[in-house]
Amino acid sequence: MSRLIIRKVAVLGAGVMGAQIAAHCANADVPVILFDLPAKEGPANGVVDKALAGMKKLDPAPFAAKDRAQYVEAANYGSDLARLGECDLVIEAIAEKMEWKLDLYAKVAPHLKAGAIFASNTSGLSIEALATGMPADRRSQFCGIHFFNPPRYMPLVELIPIAATDAALLDGLEAWLTTHLGKSIVRAKDTPNFVANRVGVFSILAVLHHTARLGLAFDEVDLLTGPRIGRPKSATFRTADVVGLDTLVHVLGTMQATLPDDPWCAHFRTPEWLQALIAKGALGQKTKCGIYRKQGRQIQVLDLHLQDYRESGGEVLPEVAEILKLKNPAEKFAQLAAHPHPQAQFLWSIFRDVFHYCAVHLGDIADSARDIDLAMRWGFGWAQGPFETWQAAGWRAVAEMIRDDIAHGRAMSAVPLPAWVFERDGVHAPAGSYSAAEDSLKPRSALPVYQRQLYPDRVLGEAPDDRGETLWENAGVRLWRRADQDARIGIVSITSKMHAVGEEVMDGLLEAIARAETDLDGLVIWQPAPFAVGANLQQVGEACRAGQFELLERMVAKFQRTSMTIKHAQVPVVAAVQGMALGGGCEFVMHAAHRVFALESYVGLVEAGVGLIPAGGGSKEFALQAHTLAQRAAGGDVFPYIQNAFQTIAMATVAKSAQEAVQLGFGRTGDDILFNANEILYAAIRRARALAESAWRPALVNPAVTVAGRNGIATCEMMLVNMAEGGFISAHDYRVAKAAATALCGGEVDTNRRVSEQWILEVERAQFVELLKTEKTQQRIAHMLETGKPLRN
Template sequence: MNRLIKKVAVIGSGIMGSGIACHFANIGVQVLLLDIVPNQLTEAEEKKGLTLNDKVVRNRMVNDNLATALKSNPSPIYDKKFADRISTGNTTDDLPKIKDVDWIIEVVVERLDIKKAVYEQIEKYRKPGTLITSNTSGIPIHFMSEGRSEDFQEHFCGTHFFNPVRYLKLFEIIPGPKTKPEVLSFLNNYGEKFLGKTSVVAKDTPAFIGNRIGIYGIMSLFHLVKEMDMTIEEVDKLTGPVIGRPKSATFRTVDVVGLDTLVHVANGLYENVPNDEAHELFKLPNFINHMMENKWLGSKTKQGFYKKVDKDILSLDLNTLEYRPNKKASFQTLELTKTIDNVIDRFKVLVNGKDKAGEFYRKSFAGLFAYVSNRVPEITDDLYKIDDAMKAGFGWEHGPFQIWDAVGVEKGIELIKQNGENVAEWVNEMLASGNKSFYTVKEGATYYYDIDSKSQKKIPGQDAFIILNNIRDTKKVWGNSDSTLFDLGDGILNLEFHSKMNSIGGGVISGINKAIDLAEKEYIGLVIGNQAANFSVGANLGMIFMMAVEQEYDELNFAIQSFQDTMMRIRYSGIPVIAAPHGMTLGGGCELVMHSDKAVAAAETYIGLVEFGVGVIPGGGGSKEMTLRAADQFKKNDVKLNILQEYFLTVGTAKVATSAYEGFDNGVLLPTKDIVVVNKDRQIAEAKKHALLMAEAGYTQPVKRKDILVLGKQALGAFLVGTDGMTAGNYISDHDKKIANKLAYVMAGGDLSEPTLVSEQYLLDLEREAFLSLCTERKTLERIQFMLTKGKPLRN
């Protein structure tokens, strides 16, 4: 059966329900979002003379919840207009509409009696064969469908999204006793391909996979912090980016999620896993009980482990249970890892530390390793699913078994024994069978140790992915300190950046030119993409700053011209060049994408020309490109100045799209050539596919443009009047005005007396001249220095 999902119904519009509805709207699915009818009027409704029978009242709960979700930051939706794909209603009047949907997702309160009552109502209208799933985070799936029809039970299972739905990739699928295998297979594929998730099929055990391991990890740290007499700052320092975890680390994460949410799941585990060897760790420490009694729940109550008072952040002292000024944490062991860029290479150093940090890592990793080993096969038969769940659901860069491999399996067992814990017997059997690690890489694919066969098995589903780390040693064609070229096969090369934050300096420019040279001679296409956190934060500001401070303007002019020439080389090469942007794609990174033949952008791409923030205009072809794109929009009888002004304001306000779809709205991505993929893991493979398609269709080197209509004095005058008014109204500073006027000169094409057709090179020369002149300004240098030292823009 070829199952299509055209419309879904989401029952329950709380934070999770609205988030799920928004994410289905993100991918183009029509959504029916329902919630209960309020049982009383608000004061405002009474004043308006409304009754409980009025539709606006009956739908108040669902509409208010959805509106709150759409206003939240970060946004649950890629583009505000996608909210039109969501229709709302209530479960009393509108439940019959579910007969027209392909998938019903229940997201009501976590009480079995309420869920079962909802299912009874759903079954009255659900058509046979319709998927029906629950987003429960803990109630056993096998209890929920009891008493329902055979068809209901065959198409029912748990589908556990993590909050926030748009941003966390974990999608746990938990079968019920009678769930059809083809239903699980469909949901697994749909989650990966369409929802952009990491799909993990879990067993029907308490808290499933992600929360079982994640809550263990947090609760064990709650006990360890008291045992080792550590501060919350020390633990957050040790459990954040240094080990590939989010900046919020442990205690800040709990504040954001809400202590009550954590306690609810921890209590559930304490009650439901009595035979778990770590059962007592799920018992709440006294300081957690004290915080719960005082309603110190985190961000939602304005205080938790941290509390903001005016501009100061205070921390909770776990001994006195009083707030005190934040104490900066530092450890000698962490100093030893500063030169180790790859997180996975740090773990061996961390567990051998001679200070409190080293002791902390030995104890915490020993506990984690023992715990996950004993959860296989209880919660899953396949160890890689535990790693997938922790990476996708908790933002870990590496899962527990990957970390254990990095430390060394035998070393991990040694740590476990030193900590007085027991490793699962299958780990010893693995070593005895000659398998010395949980994972291996062969021919570009990742294999995992399978307990049943006592051998390494290929992780399924990899055929849709290209993982650069897996081909790093076997497919490398060329490299320098900032970039590497890989052969992706079928005549397609991939250029990866690995400079700091993937900034574009001399090494990257050299890499781009080398890649195009090789591709034109020996290959048929080029992908520019990487699998780091961000595509590129732009040009190497440090290099620009040093040249400007030293007044090496000839060298700076050469560097900017080299950047421009390289962008134009991307545009006018003899082979298709596909960019694969994701994450931060700023400044020069955005310019690179704009000059490629096609962008295969991840949905989570935050892209824009941000040069104004450091006191300059886009100098790598960005100002030229926005002028060209505006001119390409001109139609007969248009008010051309209004169109150009939109593009001018996009650059002048340093607008950054918060998704690839907003990139289309801002003009930095083009719907006529660029596409979006929701699953970032598929991005490089998808980009390769498009490079091949373009090459095999007979790619022809484009002809350089000499037909760009610029408006001259007409546009320049209007823009200058505008910046005068903005300065007079104190909306922008004098230096902002100077930068904006430089941009105006470029995008107007200079002070030409009438609209004129010009070439790209003409605009590039204007752009470069403006960029260089701004680099001579003291206030621009102050802005660049502030960005380099503080990491945020200066308004001066």
């Protein structure tokens, strides 16, 4: 199969989805032309210009770094259609109206580049029907490509071919989306709402039905349908507000119009209260009013009994809460089904009806049960898909419970479960996942791109992952290798809770590096997200309470020694970073020979939040960066390069992407940034091998680092004085920030004095320990341990 090359993308439609798809392509270094209608007033590209300006204000941000916006060009259908000829991929993302889309296709088709892929980002319209709007000779390059909102963060993309779609083109597009945009792909059938929305919207319908049937409140239901059952915090009704109530109703309308023979079609209708909200423009989050609204600081929820909003609250019955804590899924479902309280009956009912729906429609909507389960995980944020949940709870026992409820009229539909349900003990097995259409187990995709995913998302019951050969381990780390990748490249994984760095982790890393220097060619630090959340505050807090400051100083010295050992190891140490790398975790990352980041890596030196400064070598690394940059600049003044680092540390700034991490100095320009987190271990192993093969040598310890000294500290203090006088920082914030300035500037020495790396390490360690002795820092540490939130004292 020849590799698909996409040099430029066009996106048609600058609405919420179109603009954010364009932003994510720009994140991936793919230039984009974003089209929309010519503006009725002002500049012709005003519609797109407004969309681009709006994206810069969004949080979470569609752009992974601010400079990405420059790679999206504004265009309009009136004067710029010829520019479509520059693009290898054109994604249509206009409103979900068939006639509008077909009209646009007729206008753009003559301008498409030969061989360019044209794809519709519809959430549920028929792809075959849309294809009729394309010339017959272009239909082999046409398909559906359904992104989920927000496109940067939601992993799922559904690919929907038509009968004429070129199979090799679709394979190439799947590989490109997987690696270049970091997406998780489900091949969907051309059925209404495809896979995730078909099941997800039915799940919402089941919640709506049973909420009304049992007389539950919306906020009460959200307490039941969030993390307690493995769903996102936004649960059901908050999610509806985020998605948009009008969007939800549109999808419901699509199901009602296109699925008249569905056994559940009687439920494909919009409740009157939801119609009323939309009629008055209360569409959810985008209008700041929907099922929920914010009044001042108070979150209010619609109460149908009061016909008005009230303060959001609600509670879960303690007995039901205890059932939900049960570890045994079979016991949990049995108790929910048997408990008379409406909350328990509600939970059993929504699970039962989704299981029932998925079983009946599996052959119609998906190639296998795996596709449904992964689509719900990736598209709706469920911890487990419906078939996984069912299988974990005891396939046959739950099937009998569902059959009994159907027989007694308790289910939402009277249609019987398919015969295959009672012929099996589950749908997932080591050999594959069940396909109802083919009545067989189907293995995973064999596309070469998936060989890069050493630990892909697995479904319950699937063949387990290869965990490699353990070479050595202690209570904090495991040193291991995968013989199928490169047996001479070791992998060291932090195994402590949340991958916090305590004594056992430092001892483990030191031992692992020593063993790697003797027996291996390179080392990769990798573990599933988070990478590491920093020092073990529990250990630090206990030592503070016991007044063991000499012990703490020794601990910090060991932390510094661990960082320096990572940096100066005699084999290349590559950090493979995904998720949070905070505090000491960030310092380990900064000291690695090379970094392979997942795009969604959140990296920062956050010690100021607990009244401390970076002392695992982070301050020293920023001082070294300033020294190196100053050597290349006229005059050689280091302070301009210290200033940004000072603000970053004092404000405890966390990079919101790997691209920002590099810009802030936590990484380097030559580091690798991968969009698919499942590929970073594969890439890191190969990066370590490449370094080993290129006669790599560790950086020498610098004996002469030019530091900003007293003048640098004084200049930083000037900024602090202004902030303190303005009431923006407390007296202790001032003290912490001055300690950071002292470490970054090399201590109270003459400006432009040359000191060693070890000198700076000793300065940052001394400042760190002095802060630990203060009452207010101890209060901050205690508060963080108790609440998980920083204290401003």
